[in-house]
Amino acid sequence: MSTALEAYFAARIYEExxxxxxxxxxxxxxxxxxxxxxxxxxxxxRFRAAALAWGPLDGPFQLAVPxxxxxRDLYFAALQPFAADLCARIRRTxxxxxxxxxxxxxxxIPVDALQLVVPNKATVSALGLLGxxxxxxxxxxxxxxxxxxxEAGKHLRFYARHARVPGQSLLVAxxxxxxxxxxxxxxPFEQANLAALDAQIEPxxxxxxxxxxxxxxxxxxxxxxxxxDIDRTxxxxxxxxxxxxxxxxxxxxxxxxAGPLREHYHDLTVPVWQLMGRVVTRERPLPAAPSVSRRFExxxxxxxxxxxxxxxxxxxxxxxxxxxxxxxxxxxxxxTLARYEADQAVEDPARMIAHLLDGDAIRGTVASLTETKxxxxxxxxxxxxxxxxxxxxxxxxxxxxxxxxxxxxxHPWEVQSVQPNGAGSRVVLMLTAKPTSERLPVAxxxxxxxxxxxGQQAFWLxxxxxxxxxxxxxxxxxVPEPIDAGDAExxxxxxxxxxxxxxxxxx
Amino acid sequence: xxxxxxxxxAATALARVRGQAPEIRxxxxxxxxxxxxxxxxxxxxxxxxxxxxxxxxxxxxxxxxFGQSPFAIGRGVAFEALLRRHGHAELRRVLTAGLDxxxxxAAIENxxxxxxxxxxxxxxxxxxxxxxMAEIAGGPPEPVILDGAVLHADIGGLPAFFEADxxxxxxxxxxxxxxxxxxxxxxxxxxDEDALxxxxxxxxxxxxxxxxxxxxxxxxxxxxxxxxVLVTPRNTGLAPSLHRQDVASRIRRIERLLSxxxxxxxxxxxxxxxxxxxxxxxxxxxxxxxVEAFGQVTDVLGRVYxxxxxxxSCGFAWACRACLFADADPxxxxxxxxxxxxxxxxxxxxxxxxxxAPASPxxxxxxxxxxxxxxxxxxxxxxxxxxxxxxx
Numbered sequence: 001m002s003t004a005l006e007a008y009f010a011a012r013i014y015e016e017x018x019x020x021x022x023x024x025x026x027x028x029x030x031x032x033x034x035x036x037x038x039x040x041x042x043x044x045x046r047f048r049a050a051a052l053a054w055g056p057l058d059g060p061f062q063l064a065v066p067x068x069x070x071x072r073d074l075y076f077a078a079l080q081p082f083a084a085d086l087c088a089r090i091r092r093t094x095x096x097x098x099x100x101x102x103x104x105x106x107x108x109i110p111v112d113a114l115q116l117v118v119p120n121k122a123t124v125s126a127l128g129l130l131g132x133x134x135x136x137x138x139x140x141x142x143x144x145x146x147x148x149x150x151e152a153g154k155h156l157r158f159y160a161r162h163a164r165v166p167g168q169s170l171l172v173a174x175x176x177x178x179x180x181x182x183x184x185x186x187x188p189f190e191q192a193n194l195a196a197l198d199a200q201i202e203p204x205x206x207x208x209x210x211x212x213x214x215x216x217x218x219x220x221x222x223x224x225x226x227x228x229d230i231d232r233t234x235x236x237x238x239x240x241x242x243x244x245x246x247x248x249x250x251x252x253x254x255x256x257x258a259g260p261l262r263e264h265y266h267d268l269t270v271p272v273w274q275l276m277g278r279v280v281t282r283e284r285p286l287p288a289a290p291s292v293s294r295r296f297e298x299x300x301x302x303x304x305x306x307x308x309x310x311x312x313x314x315x316x317x318x319x320x321x322x323x324x325x326x327x328x329x330x331x332x333x334x335x336t337l338a339r340y341e342a343d344q345a346v347e348d349p350a351r352m353i354a355h356l357l358d359g360d361a362i363r364g365t366v367a368s369l370t371e372t373k374x375x376x377x378x379x380x381x382x383x384x385x386x387x388x389x390x391x392x393x394x395x396x397x398x399x400x401x402x403x404x405x406x407x408x409x410x411h412p413w414e415v416q417s418v419q420p421n422g423a424g425s426r427v428v429l430m431l432t433a434k435p436t437s438e439r440l441p442v443a444x445x446x447x448x449x450x451x452x453x454x455g456q457q458a459f460w461l462x463x464x465x466x467x468x469x470x471x472x473x474x475x476x477x478x479v480p481e482p483i484d485a486g487d488a489e490x491x492x493x494x495x496x497x498x499x500x501x502x503x504x505x506x507x
Numbered sequence: 508x509x510x511x512x513x514x515x516x517a518a519t520a521l522a523r524v525r526g527q528a529p530e531i532r533x534x535x536x537x538x539x540x541x542x543x544x545x546x547x548x549x550x551x552x553x554x555x556x557x558x559x560x561x562x563x564x565x566x567x568x569x570x571x572x573f574g575q576s577p578f579a580i581g582r583g584v585a586f587e588a589l590l591r592r593h594g595h596a597e598l599r600r601v602l603t604a605g606l607d608x609x610x611x612x613a614a615i616e617n618x619x620x621x622x623x624x625x626x627x628x629x630x631x632x633x634x635x636x637x638x639x640m641a642e643i644a645g646g647p648p649e650p651v652i653l654d655g656a657v658l659h660a661d662i663g664g665l666p667a668f669f670e671a672d673x674x675x676x677x678x679x680x681x682x683x684x685x686x687x688x689x690x691x692x693x694x695x696x697x698x699d700e701d702a703l704x705x706x707x708x709x710x711x712x713x714x715x716x717x718x719x720x721x722x723x724x725x726x727x728x729x730x731x732x733x734x735x736v737l738v739t740p741r742n743t744g745l746a747p748s749l750h751r752q753d754v755a756s757r758i759r760r761i762e763r764l765l766s767x768x769x770x771x772x773x774x775x776x777x778x779x780x781x782x783x784x785x786x787x788x789x790x791x792x793x794x795x796x797x798v799e800a801f802g803q804v805t806d807v808l809g810r811v812y813x814x815x816x817x818x819x820s821c822g823f824a825w826a827c828r829a830c831l832f833a834d835a836d837p838x839x840x841x842x843x844x845x846x847x848x849x850x851x852x853x854x855x856x857x858x859x860x861x862x863x864a865p866a867s868p869x870x871x872x873x874x875x876x877x878x879x880x881x882x883x884x885x886x887x888x889x890x891x892x893x894x895x896x897x898x899x
Contacts, residue, residue, distance in 0.1 A: 007877060010844060014858065043575070187815065189818055189819075228576055228577075356883055483742035483743055494580070495581040
């Protein structure tokens with residue numbers, strides 16, 4: 001983040017009364033249409049979806065409302081249609097494969113992958129917890145849970161874990177998508193509210209984005225965690241529902257009784273669904289960055305591996321990584337993040353601005369290109385020396401390696417010297433490879449070089465199969481186990497804040 | 508943090524500042540929250556005057572939604588009740604399993620019961636807390652659990668009693684802070700990592716105040732352990748589990764933050780007679796008058812707005828943000844941006860400098876990168892009406 005750029009954005013938005021684009025390209029794949037999911041939990045109940053809406057985002061949503069989500073039978077009965085639909089969509093999408101050649105090996109990966117979009121990052125975490133709960137369900141009274149619930153749990157867990165991969169497009173949190181593509185007056189903390197973000201971008205006629213987002217923040221309800229007012233209404237409706245049903249969990253009995261709760265959550269979900277649709281519709285027309293298709297191919301590959309493991313082989317995932325697995329995952333995530341940042345900056349000039357301001361990149365006019373010979377080890381080899389005139393002062397050490405954005409996956413240029421040149425600088429660089437036409441700009445070109453490289457810099461070895469004793473845990477990671485033992489407990493009665501001695505204790 | 512005697516003049520000044528604003532008793536949780544906004548003079552005065560910042564602006568559009576879901580409160584109440592049921596059987600079981608010490612016959616003293624809910628009651632509870640903590644340090648034969656402790660401490664020169672939600676667990680001459688939270692832990696990880704951080708901050712504040720209490724009693728404060736225990740439900744139900752965590756670095760951080768709190772008595776004495784939250788909290792006044800009164804108070808006292816900490820800890824955050832917007836203050840988008848703009852007072856001026864307007868000598872350091880940012884952005888995405896100047 002460049003603070004100068006952030007300050008400039010804030011000032012312009014304040015003065016002009018409109019949000020500004022951070023990018024000229026879209027850096028995330030958006031399906032047409034993706035499968036939207038919105039969710040409302042019961043306050044404090046991390047595993048209980050009081051309502052779950054889903055469906056293609058260009059159409060109406062289906063809504064699962066269990067009535068009393070802390071009752072296992074009612075909860076599973078309500079979630080079953082969602083689970084069955086999700087599993088069917090994933091299986092259908094993964095069924096069509098395409099051959100891919102890589103390193104002389106032919107692989108088959110899905111042609112497409114089911115994309116989920118959710119309103120915010122909090123929903124990603126909520127789906128991950130719901131997935132953890134459903135994926136390892138235990139039997140009750142000798143009755144096994146519906147297999148679709150277990151399979152859907154595994155899918156949700158996979159999606160939530162995959163959402164950590166920088167630049168992935170399988171599970172898109174719309175607040176992050178918008179915050180990544182738009183500059184607003186909202187701080188990173190406030191950007192977690194999708195309605196506030198949307199209000200900054202489309203504040204409505206005659207309204208300043210600040211006023212529009214403040215109003216949205218106060219009134220819009222996005223989920224998954226309910227506000228006090230939502231759960232006050234839910235509490236009253238739920239009390240009526242439980243009183244009317246007694247101990248019944250028969251769908252024919254409880255279905256009609258859940259009507260008021262269904263209506264309550266339907267009314268809450270409609271604006272969220274419209275908001276999600278509006279956001280996706282606004283972002284989709286922006287041209288996709290060239291690297292989006294490559295990243296989505298990686299997503300499809302991961303999606304295919306997952307479906308093969310879970311659906312074809314009936315496999316489960318670990319719930320706690322081994323130290324070796326954690327090290328590999330961390331390394332992969334870090335590499336992917338570096339590559340994603342490099343891709344964005346190299347492909348999108350708007351993304352490069354922050355790097356130019358932070359001194360990680362230089363832009364200038366090619367003043368001259370001179371071929372020379374240098375001795376590398378014992379041989380004299382051809383090298384190209386370029387003089388670049390930057391209109392801005394440059395501070396870079398000798399030997400610093402920079403990649404020309406046109407060949408960011410190739411060989412770097414090495415800084416030979418930096419001299420003042422009028423108000424700017426003249427930077428002399430030498431290509432660290434044999435000069436070929438595709439590796440060279442032409443004198444007079446305005447080019448950008450940066451520390452960002454989109455190519456593979458080094459091959460890294462996998463950690464040993466048997467880690468040394470220094471990296472072995474005292475106790476082995478826990479075997480995945482069901483976490484649903486508490487389903488049999490009596491639900492806690494709601495307590496109004498006015499009746500609690502000190503409600504802040506339970507924040 | 509030296510101990511001071513209460514200054515009646517300062518107390519009167521603080522009461523005047525409070526006016527009809529709702530008052531709130533100090534507790535460790537609020538102190539931990541205050542630590543995150545301690546740099547703000549308005550927050551410091553409100554803290555000193557015991558103003559409930561969450562309720563001062565009640566009834567206006569600036570009132571922040573800090574309300575809790577009844578189900579979330581109910582879950583917390585049910586979890587605490589579970590731990591206390593049948594002579595604290597569940598609490599004894601989980602502590603025995605987690606601390607490798609038999610708590611079957613541990614003495615459990617609940618200081619929330621049997622004392623008046625007023626300052627006299629707090630003073631008595633603070634005395635008992637200090638005595639019991641000194642006894643624990645002496646190493647009683649059986650473990651001791653102290654529930655609802657009250658700690659006496661000076662923060663910014665203000666002596667106050669702080670109620671603790673947590674427990675003091677005495678084992679073998681060592682005091683371990685224990686805290687109950689109703690969010691679940693799954694696969695050894697908290698379901699809500701932000702909540703974990705807040706809980707550990709509260710526990711670290713408790714350790715810090717506990718050490719002060721021990722010092723006042725002439726007992727070695729080192730017997731207050733650096734590690735704390737969290738008792739939380741495991742998985743989907745309420746079955747409790749225990750986790751022990753070292754919070755030494757958090758203790759140091761909070762100590763540093765609280766030692767930097769300005770002397771509130773001096774602040775109160777220096778506050779002009781006209782400054783009071785009386786009109787801000789007056790529900791008979793129209794909203795505009797109340798918000799305007801708030802702006803006047805904070806203009807005099809000063810405000811430091813950091814979105815992430817203020818919006819989670821202070822009930823004045825929305826009102827402060829609105830004041831910043833009205834003033835075109837660069838702090839609106841956070842302190843990091845504001846600190847990068849030395850010598851520039853308003854966003855309007857930042858916009859001018861971004862368009863290449865000549866800078867004064869004071870503005871020069873920030874003006875150069877701003878002008879460059881404006882030029883680079885305009886090259887890529889021209890402002891409406893500007894010709895495109897896109898580079899290769």
